[in-house]
Amino acid sequence: MARKSRASKLVKIEDVAAAAGVSIMTVSRALRGVEGVSEGKRLEIIEISQRLGYRPNPNARSLMGGASGLIGISFPTLFNDVFAGILDGLRPAFEANGFTTVVNTTEYDADRERAWVEQVLSWRPAGLVLTGADHGPTVREAIQTRQIPTLQVWDFTDAPIDICVGVDHQNAGYQLARAMIALGYRQPGYVGIQHGKDQRAEKRLNGICHAFAEAGLGAVAEMRMPGSSYRAGYDGFQALWAQAPRPDIVFFLSDHFAFAGLMACQVMGIRVPDEVGLAGFNGLDITEVLPLRLTTARTPRRKMGVQGAKNLIARMHGVSSDLSVELQTELIHGETTRRP
Amino acid sequence: MARKSRASKLVKIEDVAAAAGVSIMTVSRALRGVEGVSEGKRLEIIEISQRLGYRPNPNARSLMGGASGLIGISFPTLFNDVFAGILDGLRPAFEANGFTTVVNTTEYDADRERAWVEQVLSWRPAGLVLTGADHGPTVREAIQTRQIPTLQVWDFTDAPIDICVGVDHQNAGYQLARAMIALGYRQPGYVGIQHGKDQRAEKRLNGICHAFAEAGLGAVAEMRMPGSSYRAGYDGFQALWAQAPRPDIVFFLSDHFAFAGLMACQVMGIRVPDEVGLAGFNGLDITEVLPLRLTTARTPRRKMGVQGAKNLIARMHGVSSDLSVELQTELIHGETTRRP
DNA sequence: TTTCCCAACGTTAGCGTTAACGTTAATATC
DNA sequence: GATATTAACGTTAACGCTAACGTTGGGAAA
Numbered sequence: 001m002a003r004k005s006r007a008s009k010l011v012k013i014e015d016v017a018a019a020a021g022v023s024i025m026t027v028s029r030a031l032r033g034v035e036g037v038s039e040g041k042r043l044e045i046i047e048i049s050q051r052l053g054y055r056p057n058p059n060a061r062s063l064m065g066g067a068s069g070l071i072g073i074s075f076p077t078l079f080n081d082v083f084a085g086i087l088d089g090l091r092p093a094f095e096a097n098g099f100t101t102v103v104n105t106t107e108y109d110a111d112r113e114r115a116w117v118e119q120v121l122s123w124r125p126a127g128l129v130l131t132g133a134d135h136g137p138t139v140r141e142a143i144q145t146r147q148i149p150t151l152q153v154w155d156f157t158d159a160p161i162d163i164c165v166g167v168d169h170q171n172a173g174y175q176l177a178r179a180m181i182a183l184g185y186r187q188p189g190y191v192g193i194q195h196g197k198d199q200r201a202e203k204r205l206n207g208i209c210h211a212f213a214e215a216g217l218g219a220v221a222e223m224r225m226p227g228s229s230y231r232a233g234y235d236g237f238q239a240l241w242a243q244a245p246r247p248d249i250v251f252f253l254s255d256h257f258a259f260a261g262l263m264a265c266q267v268m269g270i271r272v273p274d275e276v277g278l279a280g281f282n283g284l285d286i287t288e289v290l291p292l293r294l295t296t297a298r299t300p301r302r303k304m305g306v307q308g309a310k311n312l313i314a315r316m317h318g319v320s321s322d323l324s325v326e327l328q329t330e331l332i333h334g335e336t337t338r339r340p
Numbered sequence: 341m342a343r344k345s346r347a348s349k350l351v352k353i354e355d356v357a358a359a360a361g362v363s364i365m366t367v368s369r370a371l372r373g374v375e376g377v378s379e380g381k382r383l384e385i386i387e388i389s390q391r392l393g394y395r396p397n398p399n400a401r402s403l404m405g406g407a408s409g410l411i412g413i414s415f416p417t418l419f420n421d422v423f424a425g426i427l428d429g430l431r432p433a434f435e436a437n438g439f440t441t442v443v444n445t446t447e448y449d450a451d452r453e454r455a456w457v458e459q460v461l462s463w464r465p466a467g468l469v470l471t472g473a474d475h476g477p478t479v480r481e482a483i484q485t486r487q488i489p490t491l492q493v494w495d496f497t498d499a500p501i502d503i504c505v506g507v508d509h510q511n512a513g514y515q516l517a518r519a520m521i522a523l524g525y526r527q528p529g530y531v532g533i534q535h536g537k538d539q540r541a542e543k544r545l546n547g548i549c550h551a552f553a554e555a556g557l558g559a560v561a562e563m564r565m566p567g568s569s570y571r572a573g574y575d576g577f578q579a580l581w582a583q584a585p586r587p588d589i590v591f592f593l594s595d596h597f598a599f600a601g602l603m604a605c606q607v608m609g610i611r612v613p614d615e616v617g618l619a620g621f622n623g624l625d626i627t628e629v630l631p632l633r634l635t636t637a638r639t640p641r642r643k644m645g646v647q648g649a650k651n652l653i654a655r656m657h658g659v660s661s662d663l664s665v666e667l668q669t670e671l672i673h674g675e676t677t678r679r680p
Numbered sequence: 681t682t683t684c685c686c687a688a689c690g691t692t693a694g695c696g697t698t699a700a701c702g703t704t705a706a707t708a709t710c
Numbered sequence: 711g712a713t714a715t716t717a718a719c720g721t722t723a724a725c726g727c728t729a730a731c732g733t734t735g736g737g738a739a740a
Contacts, residue, residue: 014726022690025690028727029689035688036689037689038687038689059402059464060399060403061726062399063397063695063726064694079428100456100459101444102444123399230626231629233629264629266631285569286570288574289574289599289603362719365697366719368698369719375717375718376719377718378719400695400697402725403725403727404698404699
């Protein structure tokens with residue numbers, strides 16, 4: 001299989017040293033570009049190490065305590081353009097600064113996240129990016145003990161582990177609901193997923209409920225679906241519609257749920273926005289190709305990633321001033337709700 | 341910051357040993373559950389280590405030659421439910437077997453992939469998962485030299501780096517086109533992205549072209565879009581429709597493009613399937629909530645992940661027999677094409 | 681010439697952990 | 711009672727690499 005038969009055992013620095021007829025330390029210096037080796041010998045050693053296919057063992061390296069140039073990024077899921085968008089903002093900045101990124105998904109499972117954080121911390125990462133503001137005390141302490149620069153994205157919090165760039169989801173929900181109330185909607189419904197899965201969604205719903213309560217209007221009829229597929233949004237809307245009293249405005253977990261709800265309306269012959277208003281969240285690409293422009297709140301996902309990466313990098317360079325940023329959502333008055 | 345002020349330096353096994361009044365080795369044995377420690381002392385040591393917040397350093401562990409328990413996974417992008425689906429099949433199996441996964445995206449850039457593979461190889465991974473069958477000779481040799489068990493998913497190839505689980509995209513395109521020809525379609529169109537970005541898409545298109553050429557029918561009118569957003573599918577269909585001769589069947593890069601095309605038809609008042617047939621690819625969730633069920637070829641993404649993970653794990657356990665598998669797509673006759 | 685200096689190397693001592701092999705004392709065997 | 715056995719520990723030597731310090735030899739300064 002391998003062209004080089006000696007590769008059965010991994011080639012280590014010692015082998016390179018032997019082949020070059022120098023000491024291990026000289027090879028180490030030559031390969032790292034540290035001074036203390038003549039230029040001729042350095043070139044020679046580099047050539048030999050490449051020919052032998054030598055790769056330094058980062059485990060041994062980081063045992064020495066050096067930082068690893070590695071940034072761990074954790075998202076709840078990748079079945080969601082929101083996180084792909086944030087990642088799209090984060091990664092180029094990290095790569096441009098010579099960091100390597102490793103991505104994880106937690107599937108909205110706190111234990112999974114904790115286990116992954118432990119694992120990544122053991123690699124002595126240069127930095128960490130976590131989603132949201134809700135992490136157990138274990139995670140918080142583990143990170144703070146090791147003093148790893150850490151960015152929390154997507155959600156905004158006053159008490160971040162380290163720094164934080166995100167939107168206030170409670171307020172985003174509140175503002176969206178206020179706008180709908182201003183349009184004359186009185187009977188709210190909500191289609192989302194089960195409790196405890198998505199903390200940000202719960203905060204938005206809180207904001208919505210608060211706005212309607214504050215206005216002295218009816219409680220929000222909640223429809224919780226087991227999954228987060230398009231079908232869940234579709235079925236969820238139908239189930240909600242079958243209940244009494246019928247909502248005149250339905251808020252959805254996200255745009256993709258709202259889209260599915262819109263499709264359900266189309267099939268069921270429900271006129272939007274005359275019979276019911278639909279409001280999504282996020283301002284995803286998909287809203288651009290719908291027959292009716294969706295009313296939603298656009299979240300600045302790429303910008304969030306870009307800004308977050310920038311601030312985290314500053315943090316890793318020792319900047320300690322105010323690096324947490326709250327970004328705003330942009331309300332989009334679409335055609336799935338009444339005109340103002 | 342930290343509750344334990346002594347935590348400024350990380351607590352190591354030595355500290356636990358000192359606190360428990362035993363040797364380092366006894367702590368190591370106690371914590372790993374290896375025999376050679378009395379049950380009483382074991383409990384006592386575990387209690388102390390927890391109180392001190394001791395975490396074994398896996399770098400030091402894997403320095404001892406043990407496998408790193410790490411599996412690197414590389415996808416072209418995460419803005420695509422296809423890869424999220426495959427990952428969803430892969431990961432549980434890996435986690436159940438005690439492996440940690442790190443995910444990368446290449447953005448369809450071969451250089452990025454190569455750089456990432458180099459990086460991951462230096463961590464001595466237990467295994468590797470790559471997307472597709474097209475990797476440079478550098479990547480192939482780097483992996484084979486180190487004898488890292490490697491799975492190539494999504495695409496099927498006769499000459500994998502190591503093992504391979506996927507579908508034959510050329511044939512999938514061919515079969516889909518054959519079915520459309522059988523329905524009486526004669527004038528094919530295609531909406532996709534620019535050359536060289538997505539190898540699998542090109543193979544499918546090849547298959548489509550081959551089927552039409554074989555049947556002595558017109559060439560496929562290609563419309564290449566710069567991006568892969570929903571809007572690209574939407575605009576691409578409109579642009580294609582404006583050309584002469586108008587196609588009577590349009591194949592799309594993927595279901596999400598086809599969905600956008602369907603929305604364009606709806607807005608433009610084009611009757612589907614009377615005026616034009618639409619065919620997607622993949623059988624994504626979104627097709628379940630469309631007003632017309634989309635004609636497409638379902639790819640077994642989760643299954644691919646599950647099977648791939650299983651085979652890769654077998655490979656890591658030393659099995660060397662036939663672990664490459666070609667999976668089949670399932671043709672779905674929807675409502676966006678004529679009835680058979 | 682002698683002394684000093686300084687590139688250009690080599691040696692030593694870890695980093696935190698575990699495999700492999702001692703050691704000890706109590707119990708079992710004859 | 712002498713020897714063998716064994717549970718329950720401790721010691722030593724790696725794992726692959728690098729920081730810190732030691733050594734060497736040739737050229738510059740005295």
